[in-house]
Amino acid sequence: MNIETTPLLSVQSLGKDYGGKIGCTDVSFDLWPGEVLGIVGESGSGKTTLLNCLSAQFEPSRGKVVYDTRVDGPRNIFDMSESERRLLMRTDWGLVRQNPRDGLRLGVSAGANVGERLMAIGARNYGEIRGVASEWLEKVEIDTNRIDDRPTTFSGGMQQRLQIARNLVTNPRLMFMDEPTGGLDVSVQARLLDLLRGLVTRLGLSAIVVTHDLAVARLLAHRLMVMKDGRVVEQGLTDQVLDDPQHAYTQLLVSSILQP
Amino acid sequence: MYVAVKGGEKAIENAHSLLAEERRGDTSIPELTISQIKTQMTLAVDRVMTEGSLYDRDLAALAIKQARGDLVEAIFLLRAFRTTLPRFATSEPIDTGAMHVRRRISATFKDLPGGQVLGPTFDYTHRLLDFSLMDDGNETEAQQDLSFEPGEALPRVSKILNHEGLIQQEHPDADDAAVPDLTREPLDFPAGRAVRLQNLARGDEGFLLALGYSSQRGYGNNHPFAGEIRMGEVEVEIVPEDLGFAVVIGEMTVTECEQVNQFKGSAVEPPQFTRGYGLAFGHSERKAMAMALVDRSLRSAELGEEVENPAQDEEFVLYHSDNVEASGFVQHLKLPHYVDFQGELEMVRNLRAEQQQMNHKKAGE
Amino acid sequence: MSQAQTQSLEGYNFAYLDEQTKRMIRRAILKAVAIPGYQVPFGSREMPLPYGWGTGGIQVTAGVIGASDTLKVIDQGADDTTNAVSIRRFFARTTGVSTTERTEDASIIQTRHRIPERALSEGQILVYQVPIPEALRWLEPRETETRKMHALEEYGVMHVKLYEDIARFGRIATSYDYPVVVNDRYLMRPSPIPKFDNPKMDNMPALQLFGAGREKRIYAIPPYTKVKSLDFDDHPFEIQKWDDCCALCGAKDSYLDEVVMDDEGGRMFVCSDTDYCEDRRVEGHIGPMGTPQAAE
Numbered sequence: 001m002n003i004e005t006t007p008l009l010s011v012q013s014l015g016k017d018y019g020g021k022i023g024c025t026d027v028s029f030d031l032w033p034g035e036v037l038g039i040v041g042e043s044g045s046g047k048t049t050l051l052n053c054l055s056a057q058f059e060p061s062r063g064k065v066v067y068d069t070r071v072d073g074p075r076n077i078f079d080m081s082e083s084e085r086r087l088l089m090r091t092d093w094g095l096v097r098q099n100p101r102d103g104l105r106l107g108v109s110a111g112a113n114v115g116e117r118l119m120a121i122g123a124r125n126y127g128e129i130r131g132v133a134s135e136w137l138e139k140v141e142i143d144t145n146r147i148d149d150r151p152t153t154f155s156g157g158m159q160q161r162l163q164i165a166r167n168l169v170t171n172p173r174l175m176f177m178d179e180p181t182g183g184l185d186v187s188v189q190a191r192l193l194d195l196l197r198g199l200v201t202r203l204g205l206s207a208i209v210v211t212h213d214l215a216v217a218r219l220l221a222h223r224l225m226v227m228k229d230g231r232v233v234e235q236g237l238t239d240q241v242l243d244d245p246q247h248a249y250t251q252l253l254v255s256s257i258l259q260p
Numbered sequence: 261m262y263v264a265v266k267g268g269e270k271a272i273e274n275a276h277s278l279l280a281e282e283r284r285g286d287t288s289i290p291e292l293t294i295s296q297i298k299t300q301m302t303l304a305v306d307r308v309m310t311e312g313s314l315y316d317r318d319l320a321a322l323a324i325k326q327a328r329g330d331l332v333e334a335i336f337l338l339r340a341f342r343t344t345l346p347r348f349a350t351s352e353p354i355d356t357g358a359m360h361v362r363r364r365i366s367a368t369f370k371d372l373p374g375g376q377v378l379g380p381t382f383d384y385t386h387r388l389l390d391f392s393l394m395d396d397g398n399e400t401e402a403q404q405d406l407s408f409e410p411g412e413a414l415p416r417v418s419k420i421l422n423h424e425g426l427i428q429q430e431h432p433d434a435d436d437a438a439v440p441d442l443t444r445e446p447l448d449f450p451a452g453r454a455v456r457l458q459n460l461a462r463g464d465e466g467f468l469l470a471l472g473y474s475s476q477r478g479y480g481n482n483h484p485f486a487g488e489i490r491m492g493e494v495e496v497e498i499v500p501e502d503l504g505f506a507v508v509i510g511e512m513t514v515t516e517c518e519q520v521n522q523f524k525g526s527a528v529e530p531p532q533f534t535r536g537y538g539l540a541f542g543h544s545e546r547k548a549m550a551m552a553l554v555d556r557s558l559r560s561a562e563l564g565e566e567v568e569n570p571a572q573d574e575e576f577v578l579y580h581s582d583n584v585e586a587s588g589f590v591q592h593l594k595l596p597h598y599v600d601f602q603g604e605l606e607m608v609r610n611l612r613a614e615q616q617q618m619n620h621k622k623a624g625e
Numbered sequence: 626m627s628q629a630q631t632q633s634l635e636g637y638n639f640a641y642l643d644e645q646t647k648r649m650i651r652r653a654i655l656k657a658v659a660i661p662g663y664q665v666p667f668g669s670r671e672m673p674l675p676y677g678w679g680t681g682g683i684q685v686t687a688g689v690i691g692a693s694d695t696l697k698v699i700d701q702g703a704d705d706t707t708n709a710v711s712i713r714r715f716f717a718r719t720t721g722v723s724t725t726e727r728t729e730d731a732s733i734i735q736t737r738h739r740i741p742e743r744a745l746s747e748g749q750i751l752v753y754q755v756p757i758p759e760a761l762r763w764l765e766p767r768e769t770e771t772r773k774m775h776a777l778e779e780y781g782v783m784h785v786k787l788y789e790d791i792a793r794f795g796r797i798a799t800s801y802d803y804p805v806v807v808n809d810r811y812l813m814r815p816s817p818i819p820k821f822d823n824p825k826m827d828n829m830p831a832l833q834l835f836g837a838g839r840e841k842r843i844y845a846i847p848p849y850t851k852v853k854s855l856d857f858d859d860h861p862f863e864i865q866k867w868d869d870c871c872a873l874c875g876a877k878d879s880y881l882d883e884v885v886m887d888d889e890g891g892r893m894f895v896c897s898d899t900d901y902c903e904d905r906r907v908e909g910h911i912g913p914m915g916t917p918q919a920a921e
Binding site for chain 3: 083108109115120
């Protein structure tokens with residue numbers, strides 16, 4: 001039962017242009033605590049541009065992204081100072097990149113990777129930091145004996161799970177994920193998706209997941225937004241959109257899923 | 261019995277005397293004169309002036325003599341001297357278009373107004389040691405006056421390409437914005453083109469040569485052409501406040517290189533050629549050409565190209581191009597570091613002891 | 626030990642640099658003192674000594690030195706090491722000020738890699754020679770990024786390095802140039818002084834100035850400022866200890882140099898701070914290998 005009256009994230013008429021071209025435009029939606037929104041489309045649809053604007057990697061050309069901060073209530077993240085935004089990104093938000101090597105420090109141990117956010121916000125007890133890191137490694141199903149190993153010695157799936165742990169250690173309320181299972185073997189993907197689903201439910205996380213893979217969307221997302229040429233062509237409950245697509249493009253996408 | 265060693269002051273004095281002796285060498289051999297260095301080792305003098313950032317042939321020759329031929333040491337001497345000089349004016353930009361040209365070539369056109377003037381170049385010599393130079397006094401008088409007098413002004417290649425709008429225009433930053441002075445203010449990033457060019461102009465020739473070479477070999481997409489290389493004399497002008505018009509205060513020899521590179525164009529720009537620019541004191545072609553290659557590489561970011569290679573990395577290139585800084589820091593390793601080394605010794609000894617203890621414990625279990 | 630010399634360098638300004646440049650350096654110093662631990666960029670000049678050999682310290686000293694000052698210059702804690710001699714001669718030639726080897730008699734002390742053992746007092750200035758001023762440099766080579774990290778106080782990555790040391794070696798493995806936080810705000814590198822000297826910086830009555838010539842940065846710790854070495858609560862900061870004492874004066878509380886006696890591992894330890902050692906011997910302290918010394 002949702003007693004919240006304020007959405008966790010409220011996006012209003014967001015748009016981003018590159019040179020003369022549209023990256024994405026006219027995007028509006030609300031995201032509630034505990035909700036997972038999937039953004040699907042093919043390459044060039046603008047979904048990655050949209051994610052980058054939502055997660056404050058880029059500044060949009062127009063529109064607002066209003067986040068319900070813990071302390072000050074709803075605020076447009078682009079009205080914040082860079083310092084406030086960067087703090088938000090390191091504590092209340094998480095960003096899981098498609099290639100885990102882009103989201104990890106490859107030169108330091110798994111434990112240091114997971115503990116970094118804690119140290120960034122002032123944790124000063126080595127034993128405690130190590131303990132928390134160990135707990136999280138367990139939660140993402142990485143053998144805790146590998147806490148001192150470098151990520152370069154991990155498989156792709158393990159690196160991705162490490163990236164997730166690194167982001168979750170500060171108990172963020174909102175996660176952004178860019179093709180979280182991209183590049184992984186199918187069985188590894190399945191395991192990762194299970195893990196993500198479990199975490200999202202247990203931790204009450206909200207998430208925005210960009211993916212071109214409708215199967216991933218169906219497994220993870222409560223709601224879907226379908227993008228084409230920078231615009232949202234359809235949105236709604238995941239099952240509805242996938243089982244009864246209204247827009248011609250969505251119909252094309254759905255019918256293109258290879259059946260085993 | 262241990263006695264703390266003293267006498268550093270005396271040791272230094274003795275070292276200086278020994279150095280002076282070595283510099284002079286065998287006193288039965290005539291001493292090198294400044295005019296000999298100035299007139300017969302002109303390219304060494306040119307390099308010292310360029311990287312020393314000071315145009316004065318006598319002082320550069322003196323620095324070379326004092327430095328016993330070590331050009332990087334000579335450059336250091338000149339820079340240190342430059343620090344102390346008062347500044348009374350900033351010159352107008354030199355007009356290389358009005359150069360009294362002694363050499364001018366272009367690889368982009370077979371022929372062009374003014375022609376290809378080879379001038380005094382090593383380019384087509386066969387690198388065979390000329391043993392006739394081993395003995396003095398074998399020079400013969402010049403047969404004819406071979407110096408070049410241009411019949412008409414030599415138009416720039418870039419101007420020729422410009423007629424069709426084929427080459428990207430150089431736009432100076434906002435009209436009256438003061439040009440930053442790298443010798444007065446610390447380097448800041450992102451550095452503008454003006455600061456980059458200053459840094460490269462006084463940068464180490466070897467370093468720029470290697471970077472330019474790397475850009476040609478695929479560590480950077482350059483496809484360069486030597487649009488024009490010209491060498492000769494230009495006038496230096498200042499505008500004294502009380503006169504309000506330009507006055508010529510002297511002339512200097514410079515070498516200028518404009519490289520022409522291809523550019524594919526973007527959504528808003530049609531395809532055009534882009535430039536790399538190099539400028540050096542005296543007759544310094546290798547330097548000017550290397551500088552032009554690196555200049556173009558460093559423009560990758562502003563031209564929307566992928567920045568992937570060292571020659572395109574602004575911080576990497578500009579921070580490491582100064583051989584006075586580089587030489588100082590590399591050679592500072594000769595200074596005593598025994599206090600810190602003592603700390604490291606203690607650390608390593610302790611770590612090893614701890615590890616041994618652990619191993620003993622494990623063995624005992 | 627003090628000597629006054631008449632200015633002997635023809636054609637050069639007092640302390641070599643022109644007045645404009647000195648003013649520029651002082652402006653940078655004032656800014657640095659106003660923001661303890663913050664690196665202020667300055668237009669470092671080419672000096673007659675090479676970059677990397679103390680030009681930053683020399684420019685800072687040249688900026689603050691006056692005719693009535695007394696200057697001490699040390700390197701590795703000793704007045705007689707070659708570069709200390711060279712720098713002291715430079716100032717003697719270009720300023721004519723008195724020089725000394727006694728810490729308590731100096732108004733300005735320029736140092737490389739040590740803080741004197743004897744506590745400094747108000748009114749003294751300690752000038753450090755700094756090779757690499759940026760504390761985050763090894764973790765982040767880009768200047769544009771490190772500047773942002775300082776501005777936003779994003780120092781978590783520094784603790785990551787310490788964590789990693791403990792995970793790998795069981796202890797923090799940095800023995801010199803040990804990072805500190807100044808005035809509870811800026812992360813700073815104290816220059817390659819051994820960590821043994823770090824506690825001396827905290828709440829020091831003297832003014833501490835840091836000059837990096839090649840990297841073109843000046844920073845400062847005003848008198849009586851808090852300086853804390855980075856550590857973890859359960860792995861607190863520790864200074865070096867020796868089993869031996871100084872062989873000449875018997876000191877157990879000073880930083881000791883290791884002197885190799887033979888090629889069979891024979892060693893002895895001697896105070897790195899030569900002035901401190903001499904004072905102790907004059908006062909009558911004798912170490913296991915020292916000889917009684919007549920007072921000077």
